Amino acid sequence: MKEIAQELRAARRILMSLHRQPDGDSIGSTLAIAMALRRLGQEVTVTSPDPVPHAYDFLPGVETIVPWRELGSAQFDLVALYDCADERRPGAPRPLRDYAPRILNVDHHATNSRFGDVVFVDPVAAASAELAYRTLELLGVTVDRDLALLLYVGLETDTGGFRYATTTPGSHRLAARLLDAGIEPGEVSELVYERQSVGGLRLLGLALDSLRLRPELSLAYFVLGDDAFAEAGATAQDAETIGIVDYARRLEGIEVAGLLRSDGPGEVKLSLRSKGQVNVAELAARIGGGGHERAAGATLMGDLAQAEEVLLGLFERR
Ligand SMILES: [Mn+2]
Numbered sequence: 001m002k003e004i005a006q007e008l009r010a011a012r013r014i015l016m017s018l019h020r021q022p023d024g025d026s027i028g029s030t031l032a033i034a035m036a037l038r039r040l041g042q043e044v045t046v047t048s049p050d051p052v053p054h055a056y057d058f059l060p061g062v063e064t065i066v067p068w069r070e071l072g073s074a075q076f077d078l079v080a081l082y083d084c085a086d087e088r089r090p091g092a093p094r095p096l097r098d099y100a101p102r103i104l105n106v107d108h109h110a111t112n113s114r115f116g117d118v119v120f121v122d123p124v125a126a127a128s129a130e131l132a133y134r135t136l137e138l139l140g141v142t143v144d145r146d147l148a149l150l151l152y153v154g155l156e157t158d159t160g161g162f163r164y165a166t167t168t169p170g171s172h173r174l175a176a177r178l179l180d181a182g183i184e185p186g187e188v189s190e191l192v193y194e195r196q197s198v199g200g201l202r203l204l205g206l207a208l209d210s211l212r213l214r215p216e217l218s219l220a221y222f223v224l225g226d227d228a229f230a231e232a233g234a235t236a237q238d239a240e241t242i243g244i245v246d247y248a249r250r251l252e253g254i255e256v257a258g259l260l261r262s263d264g265p266g267e268v269k270l271s272l273r274s275k276g277q278v279n280v281a282e283l284a285a286r287i288g289g290g291g292h293e294r295a296a297g298a299t300l301m302g303d304l305a306q307a308e309e310v311l312l313g314l315f316e317r318r
Contacts, residue, residue: 001134001135003120004138005138007078007118008033008080008104008139011076011078011080011102013043013045013075013076014042014044015044015071015076015078015079015100016033016044016045016079016081017046017047017048017049017068017091019049019083019091020090020091021237021240022052022056023083023157023158023240024056024154025127025128025154025157025158026083026128027052027059027062027150027153027154028153028157029127029131029150029154030081031059031060031062032136032147032151033080033132034061034064035060035061035146035150036139037139045071045074046061046064046066047066047068048065049068049090049091053240053241055193055241059149061150068092068093069093075100076100077102078103079100079116080104081104082131083108083109085109085112085113085291086113086115087113087116103117105119105120106121106128106132107120107121107122107131108121108122108123108125108126108128108130109121109291111281126155126158126159126166126167127155128158129150129151129154129155129158143177143178143181144182145181148177148182148183149178149183151178152183152185155171155175156175156185160246197238199232200234200239200242203238204247205232206228207228207244207247208222208247210222210223212308214312214315217312218255218256219254219257219258219315220248220249220257221245221248221257221259222245222248222258222259223259224239224244224260228261228262236261239261246273249274254275255274255277255278256273256274256275256278257272258272258273260304263299267299267300267301268303268307269297270284270297270299270307270310271296272284272295273295274294280293280295283296283314283315284298286314287314
């Protein structure tokens with residue numbers, strides 16, 4: 001971790017990127033580091049392969065995020081990534097090496113490929129925000145309300161509101177520090193969770209109707225085609241925001257919940273959530289995906305029916 005802080009301090013021009021379909025942790029931890037480094041007088045560019053979801057548009061610094069294509073052939077001293085489990089996650093149009101001679105990789109996904117020159121992976125951390133906080137401490141930056149807000153959103157969303165088994169005493173201690181810095185949990189929760197779109201809620205309705213139950217496999221999953229999004233008037237972002245897959249995990253007798261959703265022609269996104277007995281990161285890795293023991297995913301080539309066969313095959317051979 002000290003090396004991480006040293007590397008960040010040594011670079012003059014730093015490029016940071018969110019990961020594809022950025023979540024609260026990717027946005028919160030990345031923007032927190034960027035904000036801290038800017039305060040230290042460093043030049044930081046934050047980019048993203050996908051837009052920031054509406055749920056997170058209130059976070060300080062989101063307005064500074066530029067799309068990859070705007071970077072052109074710009075050169076940096078360092079590419080610094082938080083919450084990116086592999087080199088493809090930032091969705092850069094060119095190899096990361098084309099942007100900077102050094103790559104820094106800080107993450108909490110156990111499946112992290114350990115890419116880059118300086119790597120710090122702590123699978124015990126519930127969120128990359130915990131690692132970002134440790135970085136800020138080492139940088140000697142005071143965590144004021146803006147920084148606390150970024151870290152709190154990362155921590156709160158990646159722990160499912162401190163409900164997931166990844167939540168540790170350390171997560172709660174950090175939350176307490178962030179509350180001391182002025183965070184109002186009720187306010188944040190309303191901003192993140194209670195500004196959802198009607199399209200998202202309609203999509204949830206369609207997903208609930210599509211429920212497939214395989215109790216002999218302890219599996220329940222939803223299937224959403226491209227037409228579902230049009231019918232509901234929803235975007236892929238709405239699907240993420242409303243947390244559709246979690247509704248299937250609530251079922252008694254079910255260990256793993258899944259969501260198969262068509263993501264353009266010939267591509268299906270699979271999300272898996274486990275109650276804990278089944279390591280879904282390991283299952284997802286078998287089909288080219290990754291993630292955490294209890295939350296993982298993969299992108300499957302082919303149509304929905306083919307993706308469903310892959311999913312069932314995975315569980316039949318488990
Ligand atoms: Mn994360």
